[in-house]
Amino acid sequence: MMNPESLRTVSVMRYILPLREGGSLPALAEADDDFKYVLKFRGAGHGVKALIAELLGGEIARFLGLPVPELVFATLDEAFGRTEADEEIQDLLQFSQGLNLGLHYLSGAITYDAAVNDCEATLASKIVWLDAFITNVDRTFRNTNLLVWHKELWLIDHGAAFYFHHSWNNWENSAKTPFALIKDHVLLAKASKLDEVHSEFTQKLNPDVLRKIVNLIPEEWLQWEDGSLKPDEIKEVYFQFLSTRLTNAELFLKQAQDARKTLI
Structure with a gap:
């Protein structure tokens, strides 16, 4: 950590x-x-x-x-x-x-292939939990966004996460969604340790940590022409989205577990 x-x-x-x-x-x-x-x-x-x-x-x-x-x-x-x-x-x-x-740049890395490369259960569960938390729609069999580098698995490309911000409407409701698209996650079948990971991650993450991460967003990335919110107000929405999602993490945990049951 x-x-x-x-x-x-x-x-x-x-x-x-x-x-x-x-x-x-x-x-x-x-x-x-x-x-x-x-x-x-x-x-x-x-x-x-x-x-x-x-x-x-x-x-x-x-x-x-x-x-x-x-x-x-x-x-x-x-x-x-x-x-x-x-x-x-x-x-x-x-x-x-x-x-x-x-x-x-991870020179020499190869794209993770679920049919060829393995991923142990705890790591798979951590990645599935993370992607459900940040609503990342793009870690599927078609596009894994995982690399194997020096025999280790590396996560790349989270640009499709937080998809609520493309419409910026009803973010409060988006924060409480179970995230049904987790059913398409490339590592879901291997994620047999979701309960243990859920307990670990919900203890590690807290509002102070989330605030510090949100505050990393540069102000020049927050000068949006398509909205009336000021930079500090935009940051506050991201913070509240993450805080609300963490508070309601049982929702996306259950969704992932139920989706996994249909695969095994």
Whole structure:
């Protein structure tokens, strides 16, 4: 268990290559600390909301002791990307000037395949509980968002979590949902220790921890044009969402357990 702390900030020096096709176009890039990072751009499809989900989900996972690559704030200056030949990438880079998010690049990692790779029950249960807590819809057989690196399992890509914030309506009700989509989780069948994990995680997490993690969100990611809330008010909604969800954690625990019964 790690205490939430401020993230390091790096400057992006070199765009290396896009990592996959799709709307978000994450990229491999090198920063001024000589490390390589998977960059998530504020100018991509879901904008800063995907970065906020990535930050909150990743740092909650890290606090709970789960293996997540280091997250860093990554700055792109005004001139970056002007020489990029691909017009789509050039536009993405120019729309992403300022603060973005980077994940330490796990060189040589391979994608987790449930048919080939194993995951022991306690770790599987921790990952399932986390994803139910943060309403992460994107850890399925089709897209596991898990990597095997040095024979260990690593969690990546939490940008699809906290999906309530894309409509921003009835977040109170969203916080109390059992999260039925947990039925599609790639590790659900292996998650036989959910009761033990639930007891551990609900003791570790508390309002003070959640407040510190929410306060990591940079103010420049909270200047939303599609709403009337001020940055502090937006942070308060995220905090209240997480606090309410933690208070009602029995709901999503039972949903995961019931969904698992249909698989085994």
